[in-house]
Amino acid sequence: MNRAKGFVQITGPEGTVEFETFTCGHCSTIVQVPHKASPDALGGLCKQCMTMICPGCVEKMTCDPFEKKLKRQEDRSRFFRQIGV
Secondary structure: OOOOOEEEEEEEOOEEEEEEEEEOOOOOOEEEEOOOOOHHHHOEEOOOOOOEEOHHHHHHOOOOOHHHHHHHHHHHHHHHHHOOO
16 A cells, blocks of 8 residues: 555564554544555545545545544634633
């Protein structure tokens, strides 16, 4: 996978396992990318916002980037502060 952005090393009783990772652009989930994994099992690329997304967000079939969700939440909070709630 050429677009992985991170790396994780997990050490346990069975030994050390290493994976490349990427963060879902819609829900901010960290997805582990096993070596030679099927692209369908990893999620996909959102063609609207051009970010890698997890399998759960692929199933939703909507583009709702995480940063836009945060902006909506901040705007809502700001609105309630302005009206005194």
